[in-house]
Amino acid sequence: MAGTVEVDSWDGQGVHLSDVLDALGVLRQRAREHTSARTAVMTMVAVVGTDEQTETATATLRSLGGNHPARILLLRPDPDGVAALDAHVALHSANTETHPINFEEVHLNVGGQAAKHLDSIVEPFTLADLPVAVWYVGAVPDAADPLLSVANSVLLDSRDAEGQLRGLLELARRRAVVDLSWIRLRPWRRLLAALFDPPEYRPWLGAVESVEVKGKIGPRQLLGGWLAAQLDLRPRQVTLLDARHVEIVVSCRREGVEASFEVVRGDAHRTVAAQAVVGGQTGRAHGYPLAADPLTSALADALTRLGPDVVWERALSTATTLLV
Amino acid sequence: MSDLPAGAEALPNVLAEGFETTRRAPPGVLVVFGASGDLTARKLLPALASLSRRRLLDPAFAVVGVARTPLDDESFREQMSAAGAPGDTGWGETVSKSRYITGDYADAATFASLKDALDKLDTDLGRTGNRTYYLATVPSMFEKVADGLGAAGLNRAGPGGGAVRIVIEKPFGHDLASARALDAGLHCTFDEEQIYRIDHYMGKETVQNVLALRFANAIFEPVWNRRYIDHVQITVAESLGVEKRGGFYERAGALRDIVQNHVMQVLSLTLMEPPSSIEAQGIRDEKVKALRSVVVPTPAQVVSEVVRAQYDSGWSEGVSVPAYRQEPDVDPRSNTETYVAAKLSVDNWRWAGVPIYVRTGKRLPKRLTEVALQFQRVPHLVFAVAESQELRPNALVLRIQPDEGVSLRFGAKVPGQAFQVRDVLMDMSYGSSFLEEAPEAYERLLLDAMVGDPTLFIRSDEVDLAWQICEPILHAWQDRPVPLAGYAAGSWGPRQADQLIQRDGRQWRAP
Numbered sequence: 098m099a100g101t102v103e104v105d106s107w108d109g110q111g112v113h114l115s116d117v118l119d120a121l122g123v124l125r126q127r128a129r130e131h132t133s134a135r136t137a138v139m140t141m142v143a144v145v146g147t148d149e150q151t152e153t154a155t156a157t158l159r160s161l162g163g164n165h166p167a168r169i170l171l172l173r174p175d176p177d178g179v180a181a182l183d184a185h186v187a188l189h190s191a192n193t194e195t196h197p198i199n200f201e202e203v204h205l206n207v208g209g210q211a212a213k214h215l216d217s218i219v220e221p222f223t224l225a226d227l228p229v230a231v232w233y234v235g236a237v238p239d240a241a242d243p244l245l246s247v248a249n250s251v252l253l254d255s256r257d258a259e260g261q262l263r264g265l266l267e268l269a270r271r272r273a274v275v276d277l278s279w280i281r282l283r284p285w286r287r288l289l290a291a292l293f294d295p296p297e298y299r300p301w302l303g304a305v306e307s308v309e310v311k312g313k314i315g316p317r318q319l320l321g322g323w324l325a326a327q328l329d330l331r332p333r334q335v336t337l338l339d340a341r342h343v344e345i346v347v348s349c350r351r352e353g354v355e356a357s358f359e360v361v362r363g364d365a366h367r368t369v370a371a372q373a374v375v376g377g378q379t380g381r382a383h384g385y386p387l388a389a390d391p392l393t394s395a396l397a398d399a400l401t402r403l404g405p406d407v408v409w410e411r412a413l414s415t416a417t418t419l420l421v
Numbered sequence: 422m423s424d425l426p427a428g429a430e431a432l433p434n435v436l437a438e439g440f441e442t443t444r445r446a447p448p449g450v451l452v453v454f455g456a457s458g459d460l461t462a463r464k465l466l467p468a469l470a471s472l473s474r475r476r477l478l479d480p481a482f483a484v485v486g487v488a489r490t491p492l493d494d495e496s497f498r499e500q501m502s503a504a505g506a507p508g509d510t511g512w513g514e515t516v517s518k519s520r521y522i523t524g525d526y527a528d529a530a531t532f533a534s535l536k537d538a539l540d541k542l543d544t545d546l547g548r549t550g551n552r553t554y555y556l557a558t559v560p561s562m563f564e565k566v567a568d569g570l571g572a573a574g575l576n577r578a579g580p581g582g583g584a585v586r587i588v589i590e591k592p593f594g595h596d597l598a599s600a601r602a603l604d605a606g607l608h609c610t611f612d613e614e615q616i617y618r619i620d621h622y623m624g625k626e627t628v629q630n631v632l633a634l635r636f637a638n639a640i641f642e643p644v645w646n647r648r649y650i651d652h653v654q655i656t657v658a659e660s661l662g663v664e665k666r667g668g669f670y671e672r673a674g675a676l677r678d679i680v681q682n683h684v685m686q687v688l689s690l691t692l693m694e695p696p697s698s699i700e701a702q703g704i705r706d707e708k709v710k711a712l713r714s715v716v717v718p719t720p721a722q723v724v725s726e727v728v729r730a731q732y733d734s735g736w737s738e739g740v741s742v743p744a745y746r747q748e749p750d751v752d753p754r755s756n757t758e759t760y761v762a763a764k765l766s767v768d769n770w771r772w773a774g775v776p777i778y779v780r781t782g783k784r785l786p787k788r789l790t791e792v793a794l795q796f797q798r799v800p801h802l803v804f805a806v807a808e809s810q811e812l813r814p815n816a817l818v819l820r821i822q823p824d825e826g827v828s829l830r831f832g833a834k835v836p837g838q839a840f841q842v843r844d845v846l847m848d849m850s851y852g853s854s855f856l857e858e859a860p861e862a863y864e865r866l867l868l869d870a871m872v873g874d875p876t877l878f879i880r881s882d883e884v885d886l887a888w889q890i891c892e893p894i895l896h897a898w899q900d901r902p903v904p905l906a907g908y909a910a911g912s913w914g915p916r917q918a919d920q921l922i923q924r925d926g927r928q929w930r931a932p
């Protein structure tokens with residue numbers, strides 16, 4: 098993906114929001130003199146809590162800028178800190194194959210009570226008529242977070258929601274939620290589903306005895322919930338086991354014949370592989386390379402589908418009934 | 422289909438819920454004629470590998486290559502492998518099942534071996550006999566291959582059923598008569614529904630976007646007609662010369678190579694009426710209607726309204742380049758045109774009186790394809806002449822390549838005391854608005870052919886009409902050689918082309 102360069106910037110400590118908006122206006126004006134017009138498809142807000150999160154979010158969003166121009170607003174709230182607003186405003190340029198794309202990046206450290214009213218800070222920055230996506234980096238929001246009121250869609254990672262899955266469900270009822278974990282798990286889900294594409298394998302879907310999902314707590318819960326919901330299994334048919342890497346085994350029995358359908362780590366680096374074993378015979382097997390940069394690609398993917406996802410909601414809802 | 426339980430087809434794959442209902446190629450075989458050729462190596466195999474990587478090929482899918490170059494299965498498989506992504510075991514599987522048959526298309530034995538290979542693959546793949554024949558070979562062999570397939574009974578589905586289709590590369594004929602002869606020849610063995618004529622322009626995302634732009638946005642359609650549009654300009658510019666294809670180009674020329682196919686496709690998409698549905702028949706019917714209303718030029722009109730030219734030496738992209746006649750494999754006295762400009766008119770309710778200016782050429786200053794709709798001037802300009810001198814009428818430009826998107830030129834006030842207005846350009850790039858990587862044209866078209874969606878392929882009557890429009894130009898040039906103008910390589914074409922449009926009080930755009 099194309100790299101980006103900072104074309105112009107402005108910093109201010111202990112400033113008013115109007116100063117930041119003015120600075121943004123000036124930067125855009127100055128940029129017009131030497132660059133072509135820009136297009137934008139959304140306002141992208143990221144809420145971060147630590148330096149590390151700031152770095153990850155910034156790098157990820159910038160790498161998207163070249164292909165998915167958005168105004169980027171990075172907010173670091175600190176409700177317990179001094180009531181002050183520090184800002185860094187920058188104009189970035191990403192060179193795509195054919196032409197430069199400019200996008201603005203605004204970093205705001207929000208101290209004091211204002212940190213609890215981020216909605217009022219975001220509003221003046223949103224681009225007219227375009228959707229606002231709010232990405233909660235490393236945390237899931239409280240359902241009462243006022244910032245949610247300006248978000249057309251909410252990006253988060255259900256990994257960060259340990260023990261709060263019900264809260265997440267609550268949130269999903271009110272806003273379109275995109276779960277980055279769910280997107281990252283697509284290769285596994287897709288491969289498993291593909292094993293049942295040939296019509297002759299379909300009947301096994303109605304003959305599942307048990308499923309076993311390995312992985313870290315978030316992914317295994319989510320996949321377990323997905324399988325239980327889609328295959329209509331009871332919680333005791335689903336076993337979730339702790340492991341570093343995600344693996345799924347679906348065990349079936351039909352007319353005395355056993356079959357298993359598995360998605361495991363592939364032999365080659367960063368690949369997943371799926372195979373079916375029916376009556377002791379190894380059937381179809383196929384593999385799939387994983388994205389080199391899972392966060393960027395998950396986010397890129399997320400930005401192309403910002404609507405509600407009923408399959409995910411069902412998976413999440415069923416996950417809350419499973420024993421982790 | 423041994424152990425398929427009754428009704429299994431009807432069972433839904435519950436685990437696939439939520440994944441977009443992707444169109445995947447059904448199980449079957451793709452037979453590539455011209456397997457040792459350039460197109461296969463550069464476009465077809467990479468496109469197939471990419472389809473595999475995106476999991477759009479069925480696991481029960483194989484390729485059979487056919488050409489004269491003696492190769493064994495292994496070497497062909499190696500070539501296929503090299504086109505794939507490491508770790509894509511799906512592609513590995515496809516490759517391992519694929520075959521290569523050495524033989525001449527004029528030889529019945531070639532088709533007998535092919536038949537054996539296909540029968541065997543049908544047994545191995547345990548599948549339905551779906552076959553797609555891709556003719557990536559020299560045009561002189563198109564009919565031979567079809568005949569060979571017919572004689573071997575490979576033009577029809579086998580006893581197990583399945584779909585049999587044939588994909589024909591360009592060029593489809595070199596004039597109206599040869600196109601009709603080819604069509605008649607193909608129709609001896611294949612039905613029209615089985616024939617997929619490729620124009621890779623139609624596989625381009627942005628060409629398809631012309632339809633999306635026109636028919637998904639209410640603001641354009643009301644002004645897309647003679648009441649608001651002054652004229653249309655279609656430009657297909659290439660910066661390259663003939664490169665190594667001089668021999669081929671000598672026999673083709675710009676009219677056959679670009680105008681008859683690509684320009685006519687873009688033209689019909691631009692001019693067509695809204696189809697009743699976005700399905701194949703609806704769209705192709707409307708494209709045909711649009712082409713039918715293009716006025717076929719008379720010999721006199723060819724003289725006055727078509728310019729042909731050939732590039733001289735010059736400077737292109739900072740490099741000194743030779744004249745066309747000095748290119749390899751080109752006759753030093755060649756009269757082949759490398760540039761065509763024409764003024765066409767359309768006889769229908771929507772476009773009557775709106776001239777369509779088209780131009781295409783090699784060795785123009787940049788590579789670019791665009792359709793520009795030039796709007797009429799406002800009926801009365803309220804600004805003083807001095808203040809609006811630079812103001813030109815609005816233009817809506819559909820950029821097809823390379824920087825795909827839409828731009829709109831409109832007037833705006835220059836900041837300051839006086840009420841001065843000038844042009845500003847509003848630019849939208851598709852590439853920058855959507856992240857989704859657009860599939861390569863060949864990828865899209867290959868998949869469409871295997872799935873059996875003919876929307877983006879050229880129907881028999883379309884080819885015929887496109888030739889009917891171009892034929893009189895070819896004839897006029899033959900009968901009474903219209904002078905061949907010259908233009909410097911790296912320029913926007915000959916003076917005569919400028920005069921063609923300036924006569925009407927208009928200008929070519931500087932794209």
Ligand SMILES: NC(=O)c1ccc[n+]([C@@H]2O[C@H](COP(=O)([O-])OP(=O)(O)OC[C@H]3O[C@@H](n4cnc5c(N)ncnc54)[C@H](OP(=O)(O)O)[C@@H]3O)[C@@H](O)[C@H]2O)c1
Pocket residue numbers: 454455456457458459460461463487488489490491524525526527556557558559560562590591592
């Ligand atoms: N190349 C491109 O970029 C491009 C772009 C657009 C359209 N096309 C079209 O695609 C088609 C193929 O073009 P290409 O450039 O790939 O041509 P090419 O490199 O010359 O390949 C021609 C192929 O046809 C085979 N062939 C020719 N005569 C044969 C015969 N009598 N028996 C058996 N095999 C025969 C050749 O096999 P052997 O060499 O082994 O004999 C070779 O594999 C043409 O219709 C062309 O107009 C090509």
